[in-house]
Amino acid sequence: MDSAPAERAPAPAAARDGLLPLKILVSGGFGVGKTTLVRSLSEVAPLSTEEGMTSLSDGVDDTRVVPGKSTTTVAMDFGRITVDDRIVLYLFGTPGQSRFWFMWDELARGAVGAVILVDLRRIGDCFAAIDYFENRGLPFVVAVNDFPGTAGVDDDTVRDALALPADAPLTRVDARDGGSCTAALVTLVEYALARSG
Amino acid sequence: MPNYALTAGRTRSARMDLPIEALVTVTELGLAQRPGLSPEQRTILDAAAEPLSLAEIGSLLGVPIGVARVLVGDLAADDYLAVHLPLVGTDGRPRRELLERLLDGLRAR
Numbered sequence: 131m132d133s134a135p136a137e138r139a140p141a142p143a144a145a146r147d148g149l150l151p152l153k154i155l156v157s158g159g160f161g162v163g164k165t166t167l168v169r170s171l172s173e174v175a176p177l178s179t180e181e182g183m184t185s186l187s188d189g190v191d192d193t194r195v196v197p198g199k200s201t202t203t204v205a206m207d208f209g210r211i212t213v214d215d216r217i218v219l220y221l222f223g224t225p226g227q228s229r230f231w232f233m234w235d236e237l238a239r240g241a242v243g244a245v246i247l248v249d250l251r252r253i254g255d256c257f258a259a260i261d262y263f264e265n266r267g268l269p270f271v272v273a274v275n276d277f278p279g280t281a282g283v284d285d286d287t288v289r290d291a292l293a294l295p296a297d298a299p300l301t302r303v304d305a306r307d308g309g310s311c312t313a314a315l316v317t318l319v320e321y322a323l324a325r326s327g
Numbered sequence: 328m329p330n331y332a333l334t335a336g337r338t339r340s341a342r343m344d345l346p347i348e349a350l351v352t353v354t355e356l357g358l359a360q361r362p363g364l365s366p367e368q369r370t371i372l373d374a375a376a377e378p379l380s381l382a383e384i385g386s387l388l389g390v391p392i393g394v395a396r397v398l399v400g401d402l403a404a405d406d407y408l409a410v411h412l413p414l415v416g417t418d419g420r421p422r423r424e425l426l427e428r429l430l431d432g433l434r435a436r
Binding site for chain 2: 149208218241323326
């Protein structure tokens with residue numbers, strides 16, 4: 131070989147023909163850090179959109195247990211990661227309560243899987259999300275958001291409390307830290323790949 | 328303007344039912360026809376100079392996803408927008424090679 135391969139000229143039009151969107155859902159209980167995680171990962175300021183469910187949640191969410199949070203996120207937060215020249219990954223923060231399952235079905239269709247955020251101080255809040263993804267056979271990773279005072283709980287205890295299947299991945303994140311959130315996404319995609327056979 | 332006026336009262340595009348992550352880009356035809364379109368349609372075509380999802384268009388216009396879906400579906404049916412759909416296998420899941428590319432991309436971050 132006496133010459134290096136010629137550098138390819140930029141071909142935006144051709145590249146666009148192969149554009150491929152992907153999505154990962156971010157779920158979990160109310161106030162668990164879904165918006166924060168999406169914000170940490172997104173390359174654009176996180177946006178929000180509506181699925182027309184505002185009236186359903188008025189006055190229903192219990193905002194007393196989450197200091198500093200006065201209203202629930204009825205709009206759906208989402209973020210964007212440009213993965214390479216063809217793939218764009220979207221993250222959708224989905225309301226975790228089971229009364230929103232009507233919108234999860236549409237969101238879950240074709241999804242890579244889900245990151246289910248858990249606050250160990252209110253561990254039961256994620257049960258609905260785990261049930262949902264488990265029942266539909268969608269890959270999910272349980273990500274314990276490291277809130278103050280929760281570091282001492284070991285993984286086995288968490289697995290027991292959540293009745294997690296043995297092969298379901300469990301990880302720890304700081305939702306404010308993009309690196310740890312990216313690692314949770316990597317864990318999810320590895321798991322999805324392992325299950326795709 | 329109320330949302331139902333943007334879509335002439337329709338909640339579905341007769342011609343397309345796009346997923347929320349579907350990407351669109353403006354076409355040559357869309358650029359050529361832009362002057363005769365409504366303000367909302369022009370906003371969509373201008374923003375779609377770069378790849379943009381249905382979700383982002385809803386957010387940009389301040390309308391629910393269902394309204395954005397109708398507006399985008401109509402523009403796509405007229406070939407003013409090119410649509411880039413998710414690539415899924417027969418099981419409805421993203422194809423394996425796509426997951427591998429995603430993993431490579433995330434690990435490189």
